[in-house]
Amino acid sequence: MNTYLIDPRANGGDQFTVEANDIGEAAQIAARRIHPKIASQFGRWYFAQRETGDPEGSGLFKTWKHMRGDVGLQSDYGGPFHVMER
DSSP states (O other), rough: OOEEEEEOGGGGGGGGEEEEESSHHHHHHHHHOOOOGGGGBBBEEEEEEEOSOOOOOOOEEEEEEEETTTTTTTEEEEEEEEEEOO
């Protein structure tokens, strides 16, 4: 397990840390904390996806939603947030 620092940026709130096996898992955990109203729907309708940065390093992530009835069509939810390993 590694510790990752999360900067929610325009989503509001203070920086916080999460424990995760990799940066992708850290982004999913962070997105659930940043958007608590939809946390129970992650993995089903919502997911966090990398927007910028090295595939294994720090970068900006954004929360996306699968749109019903349109395979592959997605809508962004909230602003980007930064995930970095400490």
